[in-house]
Amino acid sequence: MAEQRKNPAVWAIVALAAGTIIAGLAVTGGPMQGRAERRDQTRMSDIAAMSRQAHCLANAESRVDGDLSATALCPDAPRMQDPFSDAPYQVEVLDPRHLRLCAAFEQERERYPGLGEWRDGCVVIELRAGE
8 A cells, every 4th residue: 555645735735725715704704794794785675665665755745754654656665674583674753854764784884875874774864745
């Protein structure tokens, strides 16, 4: 039987490959990070749908009351509950022209694209009733 030698070059390549994999997971966060980002993207889509419904209700029915239920003029009722945690999304009337829409995001971010300035998982949207 041939004697098996321990080749240091092979072990160096194995160590380099393992180090690269570990570094890649550290940088990207791995599969759990990706899942959390996808869940947050779903929440962001839900908040965007809530914003569209609020704008529709303000424009079509001159309503800024926090009730985002479907109506005859605005039939697209948004999902009002987080599909992953079952926690309700929050809608708060700040004044006759502003609503605060909130969700519990998993990722800490200062900005989510598209709606405006975010703070603690909430965005304030401006509505103009009847315009």
